[in-house]
Amino acid sequence: MAKKNAFYAQSGGVTAVINASACGVIETARQNKDKIGKVYAGRNGIIGALTEDLIDTSKESARNITALRHTPGGAFGSCRYKLKGIDESRAQYERLIDVFKAHNIGYFFYNGGGDSQDTAHKVSQISEELGYPITCVGIPKTVDNDLPMTDNCPGFGSVAKYIAVSTREAAYDVASMAKTSTKIFVMEVMGRHAGWIAAAAGLAKEEEADAPHIILFPEVPFDKDRFLKRVNSTVKKHGYCVIVVSEGVKYKTGKFLTDSGTKDAFGHAQLGGVAPFLANMITTELGHKHHWAVADYLQRSARHIASKTDVDQAYALGKAAVEMALKGKNAVMPIIIRTSNKPYRWKIGEAALADVANVEKMMPKNFISRNGFEITDACREYLAPLIQGEDYPPYKNGLPQYARMKNAAVPKKLKKRFRI
Amino acid sequence: MAKKNAFYAQSGGVTAVINASACGVIETARQNKDKIGKVYAGRNGIIGALTEDLIDTSKESARNITALRHTPGGAFGSCRYKLKGIDESRAQYERLIDVFKAHNIGYFFYNGGGDSQDTAHKVSQISEELGYPITCVGIPKTVDNDLPMTDNCPGFGSVAKYIAVSTREAAYDVASMAKTSTKIFVMEVMGRHAGWIAAAAGLAKEEEADAPHIILFPEVPFDKDRFLKRVNSTVKKHGYCVIVVSEGVKYKTGKFLTDSGTKDAFGHAQLGGVAPFLANMITTELGHKHHWAVADYLQRSARHIASKTDVDQAYALGKAAVEMALKGKNAVMPIIIRTSNKPYRWKIGEAALADVANVEKMMPKNFISRNGFEITDACREYLAPLIQGEDYPPYKNGLPQYARMKNAAVPKKLKKRFRI
Numbered sequence: 001m002a003k004k005n006a007f008y009a010q011s012g013g014v015t016a017v018i019n020a021s022a023c024g025v026i027e028t029a030r031q032n033k034d035k036i037g038k039v040y041a042g043r044n045g046i047i048g049a050l051t052e053d054l055i056d057t058s059k060e061s062a063r064n065i066t067a068l069r070h071t072p073g074g075a076f077g078s079c080r081y082k083l084k085g086i087d088e089s090r091a092q093y094e095r096l097i098d099v100f101k102a103h104n105i106g107y108f109f110y111n112g113g114g115d116s117q118d119t120a121h122k123v124s125q126i127s128e129e130l131g132y133p134i135t136c137v138g139i140p141k142t143v144d145n146d147l148p149m150t151d152n153c154p155g156f157g158s159v160a161k162y163i164a165v166s167t168r169e170a171a172y173d174v175a176s177m178a179k180t181s182t183k184i185f186v187m188e189v190m191g192r193h194a195g196w197i198a199a200a201a202g203l204a205k206e207e208e209a210d211a212p213h214i215i216l217f218p219e220v221p222f223d224k225d226r227f228l229k230r231v232n233s234t235v236k237k238h239g240y241c242v243i244v245v246s247e248g249v250k251y252k253t254g255k256f257l258t259d260s261g262t263k264d265a266f267g268h269a270q271l272g273g274v275a276p277f278l279a280n281m282i283t284t285e286l287g288h289k290h291h292w293a294v295a296d297y298l299q300r301s302a303r304h305i306a307s308k309t310d311v312d313q314a315y316a317l318g319k320a321a322v323e324m325a326l327k328g329k330n331a332v333m334p335i336i337i338r339t340s341n342k343p344y345r346w347k348i349g350e351a352a353l354a355d356v357a358n359v360e361k362m363m364p365k366n367f368i369s370r371n372g373f374e375i376t377d378a379c380r381e382y383l384a385p386l387i388q389g390e391d392y393p394p395y396k397n398g399l400p401q402y403a404r405m406k407n408a409a410v411p412k413k414l415k416k417r418f419r420i
Numbered sequence: 421m422a423k424k425n426a427f428y429a430q431s432g433g434v435t436a437v438i439n440a441s442a443c444g445v446i447e448t449a450r451q452n453k454d455k456i457g458k459v460y461a462g463r464n465g466i467i468g469a470l471t472e473d474l475i476d477t478s479k480e481s482a483r484n485i486t487a488l489r490h491t492p493g494g495a496f497g498s499c500r501y502k503l504k505g506i507d508e509s510r511a512q513y514e515r516l517i518d519v520f521k522a523h524n525i526g527y528f529f530y531n532g533g534g535d536s537q538d539t540a541h542k543v544s545q546i547s548e549e550l551g552y553p554i555t556c557v558g559i560p561k562t563v564d565n566d567l568p569m570t571d572n573c574p575g576f577g578s579v580a581k582y583i584a585v586s587t588r589e590a591a592y593d594v595a596s597m598a599k600t601s602t603k604i605f606v607m608e609v610m611g612r613h614a615g616w617i618a619a620a621a622g623l624a625k626e627e628e629a630d631a632p633h634i635i636l637f638p639e640v641p642f643d644k645d646r647f648l649k650r651v652n653s654t655v656k657k658h659g660y661c662v663i664v665v666s667e668g669v670k671y672k673t674g675k676f677l678t679d680s681g682t683k684d685a686f687g688h689a690q691l692g693g694v695a696p697f698l699a700n701m702i703t704t705e706l707g708h709k710h711h712w713a714v715a716d717y718l719q720r721s722a723r724h725i726a727s728k729t730d731v732d733q734a735y736a737l738g739k740a741a742v743e744m745a746l747k748g749k750n751a752v753m754p755i756i757i758r759t760s761n762k763p764y765r766w767k768i769g770e771a772a773l774a775d776v777a778n779v780e781k782m783m784p785k786n787f788i789s790r791n792g793f794e795i796t797d798a799c800r801e802y803l804a805p806l807i808q809g810e811d812y813p814p815y816k817n818g819l820p821q822y823a824r825m826k827n828a829a830v831p832k833k834l835k836k837r838f839r840i
Contacts, residue, residue, distance in 0.1 A: 013597070014593055014596045014597065044599035044600065045599075047600065071592065072589050072593060073591075073592030073593045074597075075596075077598075077599055078596045078597060078599075079597075079599050079600040079601070080600045080601045161818055161819075164818070164819055165724055165820060166718050166722070168820065169436075169492050169718065169721040169722055169723060169724065169820075170716075170717045170718055170721050171493075172491065172493030172721055173434055173492060173493045173717045173720065173721040174717065175493060175497075176430070176434045176493045176495075176497050176498045177433070177434065177498060177499075177500075178497075179464035179497055179498075179499050180499040180501055181499070182717075185717060187718075203817075203818070204819065273696070275714075276693070276696075291716050291717050292714070292716060293714055293715055293716035293718050294695075294712070294713055294714045296590075296711050296712060296713035297593045297594065297602075297605060297711050298586050298589065298590055298607075298713050298715065298718075301590050301593035302586070304585055304589065304725055305724055307818060309818075384817060384818070387817075387818035388817065388818045389818065390812070390815055390818075392810070392812070395810055397623075397804060397808070398581055398584070398727060398729075398807035398808045398809065398810075399581075399585060399588060399623065399624065399807070400585060400589075402588070402592060
């Protein structure tokens with residue numbers, strides 16, 4: 001059998017370490033040049049495959065590929081583009097196969113979350129159906145930590161570390177200011193559906209008086225009275241109160257807090273996020289001066305404070321994906337298996353894409369304290385290893401030196417254009 | 421003459437490195453035990469002196485004092501409490517002298533911005549007037565970089581580094597998402613009066629296509645049409661647009677952008693900051709999807725990514741303050757003098773408090789590009805050295821280990837209480 005090329009694409013929201021997985025894929029493929037041809041990356045994810053807009057990663061220097069390990073964002077571009085079922089999106093799936101055929105692609109590596117694993121699974125099905133063999137291997141990625149089967153998702157550990165570090169640092173600031181000025185600090189973090197990222201802030205707390213004093217999870221319906229009571233008692237006890245709130249916090253009715261009639265100058269709803277909303281509520285009801293922060297993309301792109309565990313795992317999963325493909329495994333995804341907690345040990349395992357696709361892993365109930373405002377020891381035990389270790393990027397002129405890719409296009413071979 | 425004790429206090433908004441100055445003061449005092457007694461710190465700044473709430477720093481281990489060098493926030497508490505003129509605030513000034521007398525304090529080290537240097541100056545005047553000698557030395561501190569005489573202010577370099585790093589990282593993220601999702605990223609930074617911090621984001625830009633594409637300075641009146649035009653052309657050219665906006669940006673009328681009729685659910689103005697305001701404006705007018713971040717306290721407490729230059733200077737200024745005091749210099753402040761730009765070299769100089777007090781250093785006009793959206797080479801040349809070098813704190817369990825102070829109270833000696 002002639003040597004086949006590989007296709008790699010990044011999908012959905014990017015992370016501080018998705019490029020570490022790309023690095024693992026490309027370096028491992030390069031180490032197996034006898035079995036695998038070039039690695040083509042999709043420019044802007046799967047859209048690159050559909051539009052035959054492929055990037056020839058062989059044009060990148062070894063040094064540049066190595067630099068991907070410490071570069072945030074998605075080096076080849078990502079996209080939010082979900083392929084539906086094979087019947088509904090048949091034209092797209094057939095197009096993928098056409099492009100793969102045209103470029104002698106025999107391996108499909110798809111680096112993303114639940115939707116992407118579903119797509120990878122469907123590509124493996126259509127490849128069988130159309131009789132063009134593609135080895136499909138998913139690579140997990142998501143800051144939301146919501147993929148099943150795997151102990152954790154690459155990308156999450158680094159967000160978790162950023163949030164825990166930032167919470168601790170801001171708390172030192174607020175504590176200094178509280179006597180005559182700011183007594184309340186509210187930090188908003190990502191997590192529309194699950195409180196994994198908010199929970200990570202809890203790692204900053206080592207002693208009872210430490211911040212965060214209140215975590216608001218999407219899993220716990222927001223109760224204004226109970227919340228304000230706790231803010232008040234915290235300020236009385238410690239002089240200040242640090243609150244970490246998940247963007248997905250809802251009222252008992254299921255309505256997001258920020259769907260609260262807030263209008264901007266143009267008459268549009270939701271100008272601010274939930275952090276300013278809560279900060280303002282506290283000042284109005286309790287009179288304390290507040291500050292608030294919304295980290296937004298900073299939290300998931302903060303490669304400068306990435307978790308070494310996370311980087312190592314992201315790389316290992318990219319590497320494992322190629323190794324699995326070379327062993328002929330199809331429709332699978334390498335996963336992290338935790339073999340020991342103290343000391344923390346992990347190994348790479350394997351899951352069937354059929355078991356991963358479209359399943360959302362929620363945070364276990366016993367990870368949130370009974371009062372609904374803190375994490376439990378069980379949660380701490382799970383989270384703590386994921387932020388272990390630092391993996392600093394190289395610096396020049398005081399700034400991290402991230403990879404600058406050439407991202408050279410592979411000449412198109414198909415006459416037919418495909419419209420997205 | 422009997423050995424005198426020293427008083428040290430932190431004032432105003434804290435920084436990632438104000439404790440490095442505290443470390444410099446205390447370590448240098450400890451090295452001169454033959455000439456200087458104990459270092460008492462004001463609990464919550466000057467309020468601690470007024471209320472005779474002093475912290476005995478001699479109770480802290482050498483290790484803990486050394487740890488101050490890498491600990492953000494204000495270890496002894498700060499405050500926003502401005503003493504007015506001697507005539508207006510005579511009772512406060514006399515009280516300070518009473519407390520200093522009672523605790524045999526002969527040295528007054530005040531670590532803060534313009535207001536604080538004014539206070540230090542007045543304390544030196546009242547001490548002379550009342551015939552109780554106090555050697556008063558100011559120590560500069562402010563993230564706003566707005567003190568005169570000194571080349572730069574400790575605290576600023578680390579914020580500058582945080583902002584430049586965060587801008588670069590977020591830009592990598594947005595660039596990956598722009599094809600099908602977020603095309604606009606707006607980050608709000610501190611700086612009510614001057615654009616120093618916003619300008620620092622410009623350091624992230626090394627090539628023409630790099631972020632930030634637009635910086636909005638308080639010095640440049642906001643012109644909506646010109647702004648939107650530039651956003652639009654940037655998206656057309658590069659596919660995305662990263663904007664860094666100073667919280668102090670104003671319309672030509674002098675009105676802040678966020679005084680724009682925005683109401684929250686309680687009917688209060690200004691729920692969100694200027695970042696969500698602009699992001700929303702862009703989506704409304706141009707239709708691009710946006711994300712926005714407000715770093716707030718995270719930017720000035722981010723000791724994990726502090727500038728080594730900044731840390732070194734903060735420490736050196738604390739050290740120099742004690743050395744100056746021991747040389748009998750009074751009513752002075754150590755400053756940073758830049759002796760060379762390439763390679764960057766600096767030394768400690770000296771300014772009279774009279775020349776520092778209440779003077780605000782604005783950003784030079786030639787630091788902002790003619791179009792008003794970028795920094796000039798002159799600005800870059802000035803800023804670049806200030807973010808040089810990394811000075812990572814020690815980590816344990818994946819988190820930076822910051823000093824935990826005992827902050828033991830000095831027994832009170834005065835019968836009279838003083839109300840703030």
